[in-house]
Amino acid sequence: MTWPPATLERARAIIARYPQPRSAVMPLLYVAMREDGGITDAGMRQVAELTGITPVQVEAVASFYNMYLRHAGQHVVTVCRSISCHLLGAEAVRDAIVDESGIPEGETAPDGSMTLMATECIGACGGAPALQVDYEMVEAVTPDAARRLIRWLRDERPAAVRSDDMQERFGGGRSFDWGPDDPTTVTGPVPAFALFGTAGGEAP
Amino acid sequence: MTTRILTHRMEEHRTDSHTMARYAASGGYAGLRKALTMKPEEITAEVKASDIAGRGGAGFPTGVKWGFLAPAHPRYLVVNADESEPGTFKDRMLMERDPHQMLEGTIIAAYALGVNHAFVFVRGEYPRAARRVQVAVEEAHHAGFLGEDILGSGFSLEVTVHLGAGAYICGEETALLNALEGKRGEPRIKPPFPAVAGLYGQPTIVNNVETLSNLPWIITNGGAAYAAIGPEGSKGTRLFSVSGHVERPGNYEIVMGMTWRNLIYEVAGGVRHGHDLKCWIPGGASAPWLVPSHLDEEITVQACLRLGTMLGSGAVVVMDETTNVVAAALSIVRFFAHESCGQCTPCREGTTWMERILARILAGQGRPSDLDLLLDVSDNISPGLRWPPAMTTICPLGPSAVSPITSIMNNFRDEVVAMIPGEVSAGV
Numbered sequence: 289m290t291w292p293p294a295t296l297e298r299a300r301a302i303i304a305r306y307p308q309p310r311s312a313v314m315p316l317l318y319v320a321m322r323e324d325g326g327i328t329d330a331g332m333r334q335v336a337e338l339t340g341i342t343p344v345q346v347e348a349v350a351s352f353y354n355m356y357l358r359h360a361g362q363h364v365v366t367v368c369r370s371i372s373c374h375l376l377g378a379e380a381v382r383d384a385i386v387d388e389s390g391i392p393e394g395e396t397a398p399d400g401s402m403t404l405m406a407t408e409c410i411g412a413c414g415g416a417p418a419l420q421v422d423y424e425m426v427e428a429v430t431p432d433a434a435r436r437l438i439r440w441l442r443d444e445r446p447a448a449v450r451s452d453d454m455q456e457r458f459g460g461g462r463s464f465d466w467g468p469d470d471p472t473t474v475t476g477p478v479p480a481f482a483l484f485g486t487a488g489g490e491a492p
Numbered sequence: 493m494t495t496r497i498l499t500h501r502m503e504e505h506r507t508d509s510h511t512m513a514r515y516a517a518s519g520g521y522a523g524l525r526k527a528l529t530m531k532p533e534e535i536t537a538e539v540k541a542s543d544i545a546g547r548g549g550a551g552f553p554t555g556v557k558w559g560f561l562a563p564a565h566p567r568y569l570v571v572n573a574d575e576s577e578p579g580t581f582k583d584r585m586l587m588e589r590d591p592h593q594m595l596e597g598t599i600i601a602a603y604a605l606g607v608n609h610a611f612v613f614v615r616g617e618y619p620r621a622a623r624r625v626q627v628a629v630e631e632a633h634h635a636g637f638l639g640e641d642i643l644g645s646g647f648s649l650e651v652t653v654h655l656g657a658g659a660y661i662c663g664e665e666t667a668l669l670n671a672l673e674g675k676r677g678e679p680r681i682k683p684p685f686p687a688v689a690g691l692y693g694q695p696t697i698v699n700n701v702e703t704l705s706n707l708p709w710i711i712t713n714g715g716a717a718y719a720a721i722g723p724e725g726s727k728g729t730r731l732f733s734v735s736g737h738v739e740r741p742g743n744y745e746i747v748m749g750m751t752w753r754n755l756i757y758e759v760a761g762g763v764r765h766g767h768d769l770k771c772w773i774p775g776g777a778s779a780p781w782l783v784p785s786h787l788d789e790e791i792t793v794q795a796c797l798r799l800g801t802m803l804g805s806g807a808v809v810v811m812d813e814t815t816n817v818v819a820a821a822l823s824i825v826r827f828f829a830h831e832s833c834g835q836c837t838p839c840r841e842g843t844t845w846m847e848r849i850l851a852r853i854l855a856g857q858g859r860p861s862d863l864d865l866l867l868d869v870s871d872n873i874s875p876g877l878r879w880p881p882a883m884t885t886i887c888p889l890g891p892s893a894v895s896p897i898t899s900i901m902n903n904f905r906d907e908v909v910a911m912i913p914g915e916v917s918a919g920v
Contacts, residue, residue: 305652307566307609308692313674314657339674352676352833354658355616366617370578371777372735372809374823408660408827409578409777410617413735413807414742423619451620463733464585464743468507470620479619481655487623 291334295323298485299338305483309339313349317356318484322476326360354407355423360477361396361403363441363449366420369406372413377431381417382406384431388438401442403477414463422474424451428460448473448488495721497709497729498702499745502589510624512631515592521637523708527600528645530711535604539707541715543727548572548663548700549776549805551793558697560687561605567695569602569610571704573625574668576615576660577776578827579807582731582743583701587614587621590705591628595651597704599637600711602649605697609650613668616656626653660831664887665698666690667833678833679887702731702806723749726792730806734760737767737812746791753787756810767812771903775804777824778892780879781899800879801895817904818911821896822850828893838873839890845869846897858912867901870894 291299299319303312313335320331327350329343336343350356357364367382386393389404396403412418415427419434426437437458440446452469455462473488474480480487501518502509515521527535540555561567571594575583586594602610614622629651632638640648659677661667666680669691690696706728710718719727726748732755735741739761746759756762756772763769771781774791780801782789789795796802811820829843846869849862867877874881874891877898881891900908 308673310674311654311672314671315655317657318655341674348676349674352659353616353656356657369823370827371773371820371823372579375736375809375811375815375820407617407658408830409576409580411575411581411584411615413579413581413733413809416735416741420617423617425620461741463581463735463741464589465502465506467502467509467589470623472620472623474619479616479622479655481619481622482626484655487619 291323295319295485298483302483303338310341313339313341313346314353315484317346317350318478318481318486321356321360321478322484322486325476327356327358355479357403357477359396359403361400362445362476363402363422364405364477365402365438365441366405366407366410366423368408368410368412368416368418370409373417376416378417380431381419381429381434384434385438388435389442397442399442401445402438412463415459415461421449421454422477423479424449424454424474426451426454426459427462429458430460433458433460448475450474495729495747496745498586498590498593498705498731499743501593502585509589510591510628512592512628512635515590516635519712520592520708521596523711524596524599524637525643527603527711528643528647532604532606535600535711538710538715539604542710542718543715544703544706544710544718545727545793546700547702547730547806549577549778551803554699554703557687558605560685561697562688562695564695565606566609567605567607568691568697569598569605569607570665570668570672570691570696570698571598571610571612571701572663572665572668572698573612573614573618573621573701574656574663575618575701575805576663577778577805577807578824579733579735579773579776579809580805581733581735582806584618584621585743586701586705586731587618588624591624592632593708594701594705595625595628595632596637597707598651599632599642599649600707601697601699601704603647607697608648609652611672611691612651612653613662613672614653614655615662616658619655622653622655629653660827661833661887661889664889667887668698669696676833678835681886722747723790723792725794730803732806732808734808734810736772736810737764737815738762738810739764748792749790751788751790752782755791755808756787760810763810763812767814770811770813770815771817771899772811773807773809775802776807777809777827778888778895779804780895781903783903797880802879816854817900817907818850818854821900822847822854824896825850825893828889832889836885836890838884839893842869842873842890843893846893853908853911856911856913860912860914862912863901863908866897870897
């Protein structure tokens, strides 16, 4: 089983950005997640083949980092629990999200709408407590706003999310002035980055 | 008096400080143009003269680090944009709001170091920052500041933006290099240092985003002008990320030497709701905490060292009187337990033990022997419990996990004792 030609072309372009093919393992694992909706054995074999290392070496990398997920819903919601968020009520936000969604931390909703995870510091400490949806930041989230966010993801099943839009609807104070909007949308549980094929240019 | 080296553009030009058009219109790439007329060793001399120390956490003098670069080719420059130290959100702002400033610094550094391929390692949780940096790279290519024969100088440079995937440890430079090689992000034993054997075993310099963002100013204005700012040993401005129980959290660019009282009560607006200050972390979760008797100490590298702590990544986390210090310490220890790469037994096992002990004390199930046990486990990770720490591990992550333990045991022992059933406080 191999990736479609367009994906292979993308993979080769990524490999070409590095002096050695193995350095492309991390970005290619994102491509693999995008391709299969999660990290799969077949995806890891494909990455191994493209980078000239063994599937076990790829799996050693995939299993080390938090953002390579074997199973993921349409969107990934990660709630920060590190010190600044802890001091400003992260536990209450987490409890509200678990209660509203009915999903335990670390699990995916039965309808596939979302995966919930705790995360360590995401660099939004001045806008604590914070969370991310598909790694896009939402700062200063109250328990009530977190419930609305969960209902939105569950009931409206947005095909794509955008950071400034979510911040406007569900967030509060920011760590710093974000400046102008970023039009990029993200459509899956992988960071939105053009080279991975995971970033859209249009607002939903 | 305010001195703004890093943040003036984003403050003055809210809507477009991240674009090439605005950057070029406000003096951008003048530092690079000047640098390309200089010899590489003259640039290194200016950086040494500036006395700038690394802004990532370790605080090593940048010019001295550059001086260690071994002669072999190819050699690499890696921008450490894996900002993950709890409390820190300054590099995120520098990349999202002024990516060309960092990129210009990167190109200047690459020219000085004889590097033709640089990497920007951005943490996976910062895709917005990575996108802005990638667009800046493309704009710089288009403008002739990257690629072959930059501005007719004969110097060529490519920049690859790399996304991490969620691992605090990759902020440690040798772990970062392993990640960039397509391996698990496990720190390497030093020596050899990256300047001698780094990426692919070749000479490599790893510099932080904020450090490199200062370079355009240093080259434009001269190292001596930079060294004229701030007290001895703590030169230049620094971005402090202030968070926790303050009225105005945020990133503040300040000249070092001001007091903690000034930073917390004036710059950051004081403790929230008029509460009393209980303690604060001066330099990220790895740093031992300070208490109100330290408020009139100066914010300098040396003063922090004298007090047994550090400025680290510039992350100031303020805790008010309502804070349960055991719960706060548990949050930090759990962070390190989660982020331990698992190579070294004292860190892998010790952080997990410390997390469990603190959790049971917090749950009201602590044992009288737990206080000694906490200190014993800590001592096995960081013998002598002093700062800077002695280490039994390859990298400083393990000893960092000890900081919240010694902080609560030295400053709030009675509170910890009071949470243990059957334990009677012996007083001070």
